[in-house]
Amino acid sequence: METGARHSKTVDGNAEDTVSAAGTAHAAAGPAPAAITVTDLVKTYPARRARRGRPVAEPVRASDGISLGVRRGEVFGLLGPNGAGKSTLVRQLTGLLRPDSGEIHVLGHDLVRHPQRAARLLAYLGQETTALDELSVLLAAETTARLRGLAADAARAEATAVLAELGLTPLAERPLKRLSGGERRLAHVAAALVGERGLLVLDEPTTGMDPLARRAVWAAIDRRRAERGTTVLLVTHNVIEAETVLDRVAVIDQGRVIACDTPGGLKALVGDDVRLDLVWRSEPPLHVPEVAALEGQAQRTGRRWTLRLSPADARAAVTAVTSGPAFAALDDFTLATPSLEDVYLALGGSGEGLVRM
Amino acid sequence: MRGVSTLSAEAGTGRPTAGGGEPVVGATVPEAAEPAELAPAARLWPALSAVYRAQLSRARVARIPLLFVATFQSIGIMVLMRGVVAAGPGEEARAVVAGASVLVVAFVGLNLLAQYFGQLRAAGGLDHYATLPVPPAAVVLGVAAAYASFTVPGVLVTALTGSLLFQLPLTGLWVLLAVIPLSGAALAGLGAALGLLAPRPELATVCGQLGMSAALLLGVLPPSGMPLPLQWARDLLPSTYGVEALMATFEPAPDWGSVMVDLGVCAAVGVVSLLLAAWAYRHAARR
Numbered sequence: 001m002e003t004g005a006r007h008s009k010t011v012d013g014n015a016e017d018t019v020s021a022a023g024t025a026h027a028a029a030g031p032a033p034a035a036i037t038v039t040d041l042v043k044t045y046p047a048r049r050a051r052r053g054r055p056v057a058e059p060v061r062a063s064d065g066i067s068l069g070v071r072r073g074e075v076f077g078l079l080g081p082n083g084a085g086k087s088t089l090v091r092q093l094t095g096l097l098r099p100d101s102g103e104i105h106v107l108g109h110d111l112v113r114h115p116q117r118a119a120r121l122l123a124y125l126g127q128e129t130t131a132l133d134e135l136s137v138l139l140a141a142e143t144t145a146r147l148r149g150l151a152a153d154a155a156r157a158e159a160t161a162v163l164a165e166l167g168l169t170p171l172a173e174r175p176l177k178r179l180s181g182g183e184r185r186l187a188h189v190a191a192a193l194v195g196e197r198g199l200l201v202l203d204e205p206t207t208g209m210d211p212l213a214r215r216a217v218w219a220a221i222d223r224r225r226a227e228r229g230t231t232v233l234l235v236t237h238n239v240i241e242a243e244t245v246l247d248r249v250a251v252i253d254q255g256r257v258i259a260c261d262t263p264g265g266l267k268a269l270v271g272d273d274v275r276l277d278l279v280w281r282s283e284p285p286l287h288v289p290e291v292a293a294l295e296g297q298a299q300r301t302g303r304r305w306t307l308r309l310s311p312a313d314a315r316a317a318v319t320a321v322t323s324g325p326a327f328a329a330l331d332d333f334t335l336a337t338p339s340l341e342d343v344y345l346a347l348g349g350s351g352e353g354l355v356r357m
Numbered sequence: 358m359r360g361v362s363t364l365s366a367e368a369g370t371g372r373p374t375a376g377g378g379e380p381v382v383g384a385t386v387p388e389a390a391e392p393a394e395l396a397p398a399a400r401l402w403p404a405l406s407a408v409y410r411a412q413l414s415r416a417r418v419a420r421i422p423l424l425f426v427a428t429f430q431s432i433g434i435m436v437l438m439r440g441v442v443a444a445g446p447g448e449e450a451r452a453v454v455a456g457a458s459v460l461v462v463a464f465v466g467l468n469l470l471a472q473y474f475g476q477l478r479a480a481g482g483l484d485h486y487a488t489l490p491v492p493p494a495a496v497v498l499g500v501a502a503a504y505a506s507f508t509v510p511g512v513l514v515t516a517l518t519g520s521l522l523f524q525l526p527l528t529g530l531w532v533l534l535a536v537i538p539l540s541g542a543a544l545a546g547l548g549a550a551l552g553l554l555a556p557r558p559e560l561a562t563v564c565g566q567l568g569m570s571a572a573l574l575l576g577v578l579p580p581s582g583m584p585l586p587l588q589w590a591r592d593l594l595p596s597t598y599g600v601e602a603l604m605a606t607f608e609p610a611p612d613w614g615s616v617m618v619d620l621g622v623c624a625a626v627g628v629v630s631l632l633l634a635a636w637a638y639r640h641a642a643r644r
Binding site for chain 1: 391392393395396397398399400403404407408410411414415476477480481482483484485486487488489490491
């Protein structure tokens, strides 16, 4: 049986015992049953034939033996850069894409064998939802509710309630395509929330939203979790969002899960290292010996150097660059404790493109 | 079923790994005690009417300018043809008015619907419907019905204008009540299938345009003067039987038997065409 403390280890066996908040919470009342179990999932997109002016596209292994488990009532995240295979994974979980091999169980149902059951178990918000663009916000939510099997009256009532919950009532009669990107996304979230489902699969739901709208979305999701025990699977490449709202997170890279733990547990993997960002006005002052010494460890992005250092080394580096000729060449610097982005890089994540905002 | 299985989210092999010395990333998640209850699926008619209503509301905003284009195009063709075709219930005049009226249905049902589904599919919009528990036929039929009903005012205006322009009897125009839904079903089904099966949205648009051009040429011109291959092509076009039925009612003494046969063929073509569209939808939604 599961105990409160769980073993959380990196790929290379770098062990780190962490006590997960979710784990201890569940330990008292026994562990929550599984909402999603994925075992050894493989999906390869076939090679494309060469056409005029386009070379042969190699087959892409978008899910490369993915296994993970999500408990009921959990807000579980899939974090990784664009192209890591997150959307391919959720498209298989929602029955839109058939895996080549592997097993998917959602709320106790075998979705590889019965993909059509997905629509009756979960609500899915895809990255792009053009189907609703010309409807008014209220009609989009109401129609979606009816298509989730609600009767006309219930659909209207629930759509109205969800719009009020998300602060969309003033926009109820506006067509989606006349809204700003963030407002439109919020209307899509409203359509995903109508009609009760035990699992919400949300692919980057808060893209383009202002902080107020984001808060409304997370409040609405929290309410469903508290009142109905709703499970949420969230796809994101926003590390700040991942750190604040997720119970657990699976870090995905090149179709594999490279780590899976609570955000705190994952951050503990990178140890005490802190991140120092230095932004130079133009050329870095390499004639300063301390700066020249840092050059080898720096990851360069334009005028920005990103360094991962022990706290002592970071203090020394800050002292060096905030005085004398180095300071004259320095435009800005930030010193931060590790984020999930650092975890991602420390685990050998190959892509760039995680967002911090 | 019961029990605890250790599921690891382990890199590399990805196989479930028992606890112990092995590197395990992830958590022990027990098997679900019992499967969750499935939410009810939407039934065909409520789902169809919800899609129909939603589509009609979007059509009101987005499609009115296009309906004007469709109607003016048909009226323009009739005005042009009036220069070379004599008024009165001759075959040519009847073909022009009937063909131009059904052309409005072809423009909206075939051309615009092929574009709509082509774009919906390309932009991933089908995912929205595919992750809702709706019968595929409800989506296709709801959209097609909305597009077909949207052609009603255009067809009525065109048929009335044409009848007056070519001095044809108005008494048989009630047959439009059958011609619009039946040819609407046939053309909209074909348009939806083209949009859903075309590998690229541009191809869907081209196919829709070609279909409409065919409906124009093969519908407006009188069939008796056509070379044989064109007559065959005309027989294959789903809109032809609606045109034939309407043409017959412009005669001074319509042969109602042949009108009914034409409408029957039109209905059969409509059913086949909608079945094709529903199949195409399933094919496109589950890639």
